[in-house]
Amino acid sequence: MKRNRTGMTLIEVLAMLLLISLGLASVIGLVMWGQRLAAEAMARHTAMSTARSLLYDAHPLLRDDSGWINVESYSLSLPTRVTQTGFCNGYFVERIEEAAVIDAALDNVVRAQVQVRVFSGESGKLLSTAQATILRSGE
C-alpha cells in the first residue's frame, strides 16, 4: 500500500528533539569534563607549589579564617610530632613534622622530617604530597 507523506509525524519530531537534546547534553558534558581536567591540572600545579612552600614553614601567612591549627604542640626538648591542618591557596593541607630531641653536637639544631599533603577539600581528593628533612634551630 502506498502512503503519501508530505510531513513528519509528532513521534518523529519528538524523536528528533530527543536526539538534539542528547547531542547538546553530550556537548555540555564534554565542555564540563574539559573544564574539570583543566581545573584539576591547575589544582595539581598549585597543590605541588603549596606543598613545597609549606615544607619549610609551619606558620605561613594566612588569614584568620584559614582554619590553620596545630593538632599537637611543638617542643624542642622532646621528641615531637606536630600535625597542622588548614586551608592554604584554596586547598586543604595537612602538614606533619616529626623531630627527635635537639642535638647539641649539631649546633643546637633539630633535624625534622616533614610531610605535606594537599587535598582538594577537607575530605577531598589527594592532589600532591611532598616531604623533606629540614633543620630547625633551637637557639
Added chain:
Amino acid sequence: MSHPRHAFTLIEILVATAIGMLLVSLAWAGFSQVQQVTKRNAGLVRLHSEAAAIQQALGEDLGSLMQTCQIRLRAFDDGVADPALRKAWVEFTAMRLVHDRKGVNTVTQGQAPTDQAWFRWRWDAARGTLSRGITPEDRFWCEPSDNPLYDKNGRQYGKMADGHAWWLVAHPRRDRLRDLNDDDGRWQPVFANLVSAQGWRVWDDTQASVSAKLGAQGSQATGLAAEALPAGSSYAQPRTPGDEAVLQQAMGVVHRSITDFRLGWVDRRAASVEAGSIDTGSGAAFRVVRRAPYTSSAVGAVETGFSSVVNTLLVDGAWLDARVVAAANTMTTYVAAADGTDNTATIAHLANGSTAQSVRPVLMRVAFTLVDADSGVAQDFSYSFPVAALLPPPPPAKP
C-alpha cells in the same frame, strides 16, 4: 488505506512547541550553569597561573636574598579617603645574587657565577598594583684608577687609587648549621685604599656608625667612612642617594589586581616579621610588626613597640659580614613621616637575643589576594621561600 497529510494539526503543533520549549528551557538552564562554572573555572585558572608567575618571580628574588646586606621592610598608609590621592603601600628592599645573563660575572670577571643587585617589591594598595625593580648587576665592580668603570647610567662608579682591584663577593651563610660570622676573610684587602676613590656609592643607610660596623676591620674603618658618605649626606636617615634613584627607575608593574599583600620573614630564632594591613587587636592598619618566637602551638605575641606605629624596619648591613654590625643596631624601627616618603624617628633598637644574625631571614613569607576582573573570583595565596644557603665559589686571587 491512504490518507494524505499536508500539515500538523493544531494539537500536534502545540504539543511539539510545548515539548520544545521545555527542552529549550532545560538546555538554557544547563547552558547558563555551564557558562557560570566555565567562567568561574577560567577565572580560577587565570588566578592560579598569575599566582604561579608571581610566586616564581618572588621566589627568584627572595630565595637569592643576600644575608650580609641591608634589608628594609616598609608599610605605610596616609589614610586619605580619596583613592586617587591616597598613599598606601608595602615595600621590601634588599640585595640578591644575580646570575649574569651574558654568562660573565662582572664582579669577579667570570670566576664566580653570581653577582649582586638591589631589588625592590612594592604593592600599591590604592591602585592594587604590584611592582618590582632591580638595579643593574654590574654596579659593584671597582677597577684600578687608570681604568675607571662607568655604570649603565654613565656615571663613573668607582676606582682604586693604588692600582688594586677588589671584589665584593656574596657570601651568605653557608648553611643553617653555621653562623653568619664564620667567614669574613674576603674583605681584608682594600678598605684603607678607598680614601681617594671617587664617585663611590655604598648603600649603607643604617643607624650604626661606620666605625662600629667596621670595628672588626680595625684601621680600615677610616677609608670606608670617607668614601661611603657622599657630600651632604649622613647616616641619620635611611636614604640611598644614588641607588634609590636607579631602583625607582627600574620599577615596573608585575600585576594590577592585587587587593591585599603582606610580606615578612622568619629569622633564625623563629621570631617573625610582617608588613601589611595587619590587625593586632585594635583594627587593621598598615604597619610592620615583629612577633616573638612561637612557643608550643601559636605564633608569638607582637613585640613591644610594634603595636601600631612602626612603618619601617631596617636590618643593618654594610656589605660586610654580620659580625661587624653592632648587635644593638642589628634591627632598627622607624615611624612614618607625614608625607609618607621617609621616616622621622627611631623608636626602638632591638638587640634580639644573643647573636647579631638572629634577626636575619632564613625563610621569607608572602601572602596576597588576587582578583579576576572578568569573573569577579578572588583567591588568597600564601608562599614561603627558604633563603639561599649556598656559598658562591671563592673570589679570584688579587692581581
